[in-house]
Amino acid sequence: MPFGNTHNNFKLNFKVEEEYPDLTKHNNHMAKVLTKDMYAKLRDKQTPSGFTLDDVIQTGVDNPGHPFIMTVGCVAGDEESYEVFKDLLDPIISDRHSGYKPTDKHKTDLNFENLKGGDDLDPNYVLSSRVRTGRSIKGYTLPPHNSRGERRAVERLSVEALNTLDGEFKGKYYPLNKMSDAEQEQLIADHFLFDKPVSPLLLGAGMARDWPDARGIWHNDAKSFLVWVNEEDHLRVISMEKGGNMKEVFRRFCVGLKRIEETFKKHNHGFMWNEHLGYVLTCPSNLGTGLRGGVHVKLPKLSTHPKFEEILTRLRLQKRGTGGVDTASVGGVFDISNADRLGSSEVDQVQMVVDGVKLMVEMEKKLEKGEAIDGMIPAQK
Amino acid sequence: MPFGNTHNKLKMNYSAEQEYPDLSQHNNHMAKVLTPEMYANLRDKETPSGFTVDDVIQTGIDNPGHPFIMTVGCVAGDEETYEVFKELLDPVIEDRHGGYKPSDKHKTDLNPDNLVGGDDLDPNYVLSSRVRTGRSVRGFCLPPHCSRGERRAIENMAIESLASLDGDLNGQYYALKNMTDDEQQQLIDDHFLFDKPVSPLLLASGMGRDWPDGRGIWHNDGKTFLVWVNEEDHLRVISMQKGGNMKEVFHRFCTGLTKIESLFKDKGHEFMWNEHLGYVLTCPSNLGTGLRAGVHVKLPNVSKHEKFGEVLKRLRLQKRGTGGVDTAAVGGVFDISNADRLGFSEVELVQMVVDGVKTLVEMEKRLEGGQSFDDLMPDQK
Numbered sequence: 001m002p003f004g005n006t007h008n009n010f011k012l013n014f015k016v017e018e019e020y021p022d023l024t025k026h027n028n029h030m031a032k033v034l035t036k037d038m039y040a041k042l043r044d045k046q047t048p049s050g051f052t053l054d055d056v057i058q059t060g061v062d063n064p065g066h067p068f069i070m071t072v073g074c075v076a077g078d079e080e081s082y083e084v085f086k087d088l089l090d091p092i093i094s095d096r097h098s099g100y101k102p103t104d105k106h107k108t109d110l111n112f113e114n115l116k117g118g119d120d121l122d123p124n125y126v127l128s129s130r131v132r133t134g135r136s137i138k139g140y141t142l143p144p145h146n147s148r149g150e151r152r153a154v155e156r157l158s159v160e161a162l163n164t165l166d167g168e169f170k171g172k173y174y175p176l177n178k179m180s181d182a183e184q185e186q187l188i189a190d191h192f193l194f195d196k197p198v199s200p201l202l203l204g205a206g207m208a209r210d211w212p213d214a215r216g217i218w219h220n221d222a223k224s225f226l227v228w229v230n231e232e233d234h235l236r237v238i239s240m241e242k243g244g245n246m247k248e249v250f251r252r253f254c255v256g257l258k259r260i261e262e263t264f265k266k267h268n269h270g271f272m273w274n275e276h277l278g279y280v281l282t283c284p285s286n287l288g289t290g291l292r293g294g295v296h297v298k299l300p301k302l303s304t305h306p307k308f309e310e311i312l313t314r315l316r317l318q319k320r321g322t323g324g325v326d327t328a329s330v331g332g333v334f335d336i337s338n339a340d341r342l343g344s345s346e347v348d349q350v351q352m353v354v355d356g357v358k359l360m361v362e363m364e365k366k367l368e369k370g371e372a373i374d375g376m377i378p379a380q381k
Numbered sequence: 382m383p384f385g386n387t388h389n390k391l392k393m394n395y396s397a398e399q400e401y402p403d404l405s406q407h408n409n410h411m412a413k414v415l416t417p418e419m420y421a422n423l424r425d426k427e428t429p430s431g432f433t434v435d436d437v438i439q440t441g442i443d444n445p446g447h448p449f450i451m452t453v454g455c456v457a458g459d460e461e462t463y464e465v466f467k468e469l470l471d472p473v474i475e476d477r478h479g480g481y482k483p484s485d486k487h488k489t490d491l492n493p494d495n496l497v498g499g500d501d502l503d504p505n506y507v508l509s510s511r512v513r514t515g516r517s518v519r520g521f522c523l524p525p526h527c528s529r530g531e532r533r534a535i536e537n538m539a540i541e542s543l544a545s546l547d548g549d550l551n552g553q554y555y556a557l558k559n560m561t562d563d564e565q566q567q568l569i570d571d572h573f574l575f576d577k578p579v580s581p582l583l584l585a586s587g588m589g590r591d592w593p594d595g596r597g598i599w600h601n602d603g604k605t606f607l608v609w610v611n612e613e614d615h616l617r618v619i620s621m622q623k624g625g626n627m628k629e630v631f632h633r634f635c636t637g638l639t640k641i642e643s644l645f646k647d648k649g650h651e652f653m654w655n656e657h658l659g660y661v662l663t664c665p666s667n668l669g670t671g672l673r674a675g676v677h678v679k680l681p682n683v684s685k686h687e688k689f690g691e692v693l694k695r696l697r698l699q700k701r702g703t704g705g706v707d708t709a710a711v712g713g714v715f716d717i718s719n720a721d722r723l724g725f726s727e728v729e730l731v732q733m734v735v736d737g738v739k740t741l742v743e744m745e746k747r748l749e750g751g752q753s754f755d756d757l758m759p760d761q762k
Contacts, residue, residue: 007431014530022594050388061591148402149395210442213403
């Protein structure tokens with residue numbers, strides 16, 4: 001792979017005009033922001049681990065745009081990327097995260113007791129509840145940039161930390177490169193198994209190198225708490241269960257995350273976090289909480305109502321199909337989750353999901369009875 | 382993209398064992414050769430432009446093996462790669478090129494007058510004839526490693542040189558990123574257009590970066606001489622026409638290539654060449670002549686004969702389907718070409734194709750007549 005620092009210095013033999021990417025056909029956050037002058041200013045810089053501007057933007061250069069999603073078009077290779085390349089990343093963060101300013105502070109709140117309600121979403125409508133986030137381990141470079149040695153160290157630390165979990169969190173690690181066929185079948189049936197990335201967005205950033213070395217899946221015996229190791233982030237942490245008890249899902253999420261973090265801290269490897277960006281992750285879209293809290297919910301009538309999109313916008317929620325991002329909904333069942341990641345806390349975001357979904361289910365029931373929902377349309381949150 | 386030299390030094394904090402790739406599931410030339418000791422020896426080295434051993438081998442790690450083809454599993458990022466990483470590449474070259482030794486000298490012969498015959502392959506059987514090779518421009522990094530500035534410089538040089546060609550080589554350049562729909566359709570119909578690489582072998586080595594920037598196709602008005610710019614090599618040069626007049630195809634090939642080379646030299650740019658490796662190209666499998674000369678030939682009877690594989694082997698030829706490498710033959714029509722690249726000259730390789738195909742066609746006619754071809758069985762060339 002190129003863009004070594006020797007090679008980065010080598011590239012300085014060429015003028016800015018000669019090296020500046022052609023972004024004329026591009027529609028992503030990076031392309032909106034990266035002017036030639038900005039490229040000129042940043043092109044001779046590198047983070048301490050050697051991540052350069054071209055490393056940051058390569059995925060956005062190679063993926064001009066997605067028809068339905070405004071992609072970010074850049075990644076971090078390490079914690080310092082967000083500092084060294086502030087000139088580029090701050091405006092992207094602002095654009096992506098509703099005007100979040102370089103001076104803003106992000107609030108972290110993983111105290112599940114601060115969530116009000118959330119244990120009584122109607123299971124006739126809410127089929128399942130799930131909360132996920134990501135975590136990066138301080139002192140290691142991120143998936144676009146890390147070496148095999150680093151990735152394996154992250155895996156080793158993660159497995160060590162996860163193996164100390166007990167009680168409701170007691171579980172087992174399944175490394176991808178040693179998985180038996182039977183184990184693989186089971187993990188697929190449980191909807192747990194993640195596959196080698198095929199998305200050109202991820203491949204263009206170098207995240208799939210050395211696959212499946214040091215990648216794996218850990219889950220508890222009850223199959224309600226799950227950790228992906230070295231996929232798109234160092235760790236992805238997921239709490240999930242059938243039905244509408246988001247309160248319980250969030251409790252387990254917070255408790256489990258805290259336990260994992262404590263173990264990492266004991267080995268002098270905390271999670272990457274700062275008071276401006278919150279939790280630092282590979283993709284700028286996941287900064288802050290990195291949290292997506294969502295439900296699969298039946299809304300066949302509401303989803304065809306002309307005000308559906310408006311309601312979601314006001315509730316600060318987004319819809320996806322039940323196959324995940326960018327899939328279509330099937331049978332009127334939607335994945336509804338928080339739209340925000342940065343600038344509001346974990347509790348704030350899950351609260352928005354809980355309150356918003358409760359309201360939408362009430363609207364659905366009204367529409368079933370042939371009644372209007374005009375009086376229930378919420379104000380913009 | 383990772384593997385910057387600063388990052389290469391960061392990797393030195395990990396032991397060789399921690400960084401050595403897991404090649405236990407692998408079947409390619411690189412995996413057969415790269416021992417932990419060799420990796421330890423080479424891992425702190427870099428070429429002057431910053432290409433490291435991990436850069437060389439990444440494609441071979443990410444692509445464990447192909448069911449039908451023994452892939453090479455490594456690439457060069459610049460001319461110096463073959464020197465700095467000799468310890469790895471010499472044994473790979475030896476294994477791939479029939480025992481070619483580090484002390485062997487390669488012979489270049491692009492004098493078409495030295496080809497004997499080749500103008501009379503039976504057009505009832507030989508449907509088309511084609512010769513291709515690659516060329517790298519000295520002083521620039523190769524497609525896995527080059528920057529946009531370098532790639533564009535190669536494109537500009539190619540455009541300038543090709544624009545000087547006249548007579549039956551008069552032609553036009555079509556930049557991939559400026560192509561109209563009509564131009565694109567025509568080039569597809571002519572079987573000229575190359576698409577963005579989708580092969581994971583190429584993508585994993587970084588050759589797809591910045592697509593389609595700096596890439597294009599040039600062809601002469603007669604559509605018999607074609608140059609690809611910045612695809613898998615700096616230049617790919619192709620001469621082709623319907624029917625069995627390989628002599629003419631080779632004549633045009635040599636004339637065109639020689640003209641292009643002298644045009645480059647006039648501007649102070651040579652092709653990468655040395656007396657040991659011949660023409661230096663991105664993939665070690667294309668060293669030497671980089672030449673594949675082939676025909677599409679109807680051999681429905683011979684191809685079903687139990688001795689078909691043996692005949693090809695003795696003639697030093699290989700078969701492919703008419704869709705190219707690794708496709709199946711359709712209607713008994715095969716692509717038959719030289720198996721060798723290094724250690725034989727261009728004239729010698731095309732001579733083997735001409736003589737070998739002549740023999741195969743005679744064998745086909747024998748089988749059509751219900752006769753045996755045993756007396757035509759060649760010795761091992």
